[in-house]
Amino acid sequence: MARWHYEDFPEGEVVEYGDRPVSAEGIVEFARAYDPQPFHLDAEAALETQAGELIASGWHTVALTFRMSFDAFIADSASQGAPGIDEIQWLKPVRPGDRLRVRRTTLAARVSGSRPHLGIVQFRFETLNQDGEIAMRQTNSVYVARRSVGEV
């Protein structure tokens, strides 16, 4: 039985979770597979680029953010998945040695009209570095099953 249902994500709630160290090796491994721009691949080569230093692919930051959310609540939730993403903004570079965490805000929550056993929860996820700067902001809705009557 999932621990977190629709009712556990009230509108306006703000929670923080995660403590994810970012390594140069992790940055480079992701970049080799999916985003091999020089400033994601090699610290020396990055000096010659607009970035000026090795930074994580924006998609890597998104993937790390999802993993933190998975570990914090999705794994133990009645989530039925997300149809898409409303918006992503990359605001600050993510660098080797950074420690990331996530601030999740419930922007809206309502019961689905067509599928009344489901709720639709709109979250804003802000990925913060160790200095409290927002590196990435993402907004999206998730379908989450409602807690059945009598369910704990």
Added chain:
Amino acid sequence: MARWHYEDFPEGEVVEYGDRPVSAEGIVEFARAYDPQPFHLDAEAALETQAGELIASGWHTVALTFRMSFDAFIADSASQGAPGIDEIQWLKPVRPGDRLRVRRTTLAARVSGSRPHLGIVQFRFETLNQDGEIAMRQTNSVYVARRSVGEV
């Protein structure tokens, strides 16, 4: 010297590129790191889930799409990066054995008011499977340097 500049992405242009096979191993490897939901990790475990089969993480599809775009034009472009993503929609599951390609449409293109050496190009990326179904749709703008006078 980059091959593709702002002028090479005229509004309304539609191009297709990529031919990326998706393997079960690739799906599972991405999922282990970033999205370890059972229907992304194991074909047998997936039978018991809402997905009913092994499917790729939506973030994996996004990352593969970016890689196809990188190989097709970003690597050899005067791209100055993307500030974010306007929208992502996941429309069809991506399965082991699929072959993905990308249809890129230039939705809008204009010169930056504040930085007139740059253009702002808004693209729609549609990730198609071998049956021509749209698995994923993404819209975002990219800064691209204008071709200097006299530059080839």
